[in-house]
Amino acid sequence: MEKDDQFSFIPYRGIHYPKAEMLQRSREFYQFMNKRRTVREFSDKPIPEEIIENILLTASTAPSGAHKQPWTFCVVTDPALKKAIREAAEKEEYENYHGRMSEEWIEDLKPFGTDWKKPFLETAPYLIVIFKKAYDLVNGEKRKNYYVSESVGLAAGFLLTAIHYAGLIALTHTPSPMNFLQEILKRPENERPFLLIPVGYPADEAEVPNIERKVLERFVVYYRGEKK
Numbered sequence: 054m055e056k057d058d059q060f061s062f063i064p065y066r067g068i069h070y071p072k073a074e075m076l077q078r079s080r081e082f083y084q085f086m087n088k089r090r091t092v093r094e095f096s097d098k099p100i101p102e103e104i105i106e107n108i109l110l111t112a113s114t115a116p117s118g119a120h121k122q123p124w125t126f127c128v129v130t131d132p133a134l135k136k137a138i139r140e141a142a143e144k145e146e147y148e149n150y151h152g153r154m155s156e157e158w159i160e161d162l163k164p165f166g167t168d169w170k171k172p173f174l175e176t177a178p179y180l181i182v183i184f185k186k187a188y189d190l191v192n193g194e195k196r197k198n199y200y201v202s203e204s205v206g207l208a209a210g211f212l213l214t215a216i217h218y219a220g221l222i223a224l225t226h227t228p229s230p231m232n233f234l235q236e237i238l239k240r241p242e243n244e245r246p247f248l249l250i251p252v253g254y255p256a257d258e259a260e261v262p263n264i265e266r267k268v269l270e271r272f273v274v275y276y277r278g279e280k281k
């Protein structure tokens with residue numbers, strides 16, 4: 054490695070578990086994550102802000118290109134803003150469901166029972182709107198960011214994991230196009246909307262689609278080399 058003297062390094066203290074414990078932890082974590090579901094029916098029950106803060110801190114532990122952390126998380130609880138976001142999203146979605154999406158796309162969405170109406174944008178106590186920073190602005194000067202979508206996608210994954218771990222639900226929502234988020238939330242020109250994530254508790258009568266995940270063999274290819 055090429056370590057520049059200008060920059061310091063600190064020892065990495067790994068976390069060590071006995072093999073049996075690793076096996077158990079990995080199995081249990083999979084079983085836990087396998088219970089995560091995207092839920093579209095929210096309760097309006099409030100969530101303590103500190104829980105949201107911890108979830109956001111977890112998201113910020115994601116790796117990012119050159120550690121630029123090219124993301125902004127907008128946390129929306131203002132009812133007026135939620136209403137504005139709902140109205141703008143529904144306007145776009147109405148167009149999507151009435152001609153803008155292909156027949157194949159509409160067909161692919163049938164198992165999920167979605168339509169242009171997005172009441173959860175007002176019901177959910179929190180809307181987390183993730184923006185990706187195409188570049189940074191430092192005193193008005195442009196600074197490059199790297200692998201922006203990959204980095205912000207990873208942070209979003211960490212966020213969803215933390216939401217699930219806290220016992221809350223989320224919906225990964227992608228209204229399209231979603232430039233309206235930039236306008237409503239008055240974000241600077243270097244930020245682009247990435248995902249809109251309502252967070253909350255499920256409604257009492259919430260249902261989710263009866264769908265299954267691919268089995269390992271259908272999404273993993275091993276390259277094990279010669280047997281020794």
Ligand code: IYR
Pocket residue numbers: 146149162165167168169226227228229
């Ligand atoms: N953005 C639309 C349509 C939609 C698209 C996909 I791909 C989904 O997985 C779900 C919905 C909507 O939010 O309804």
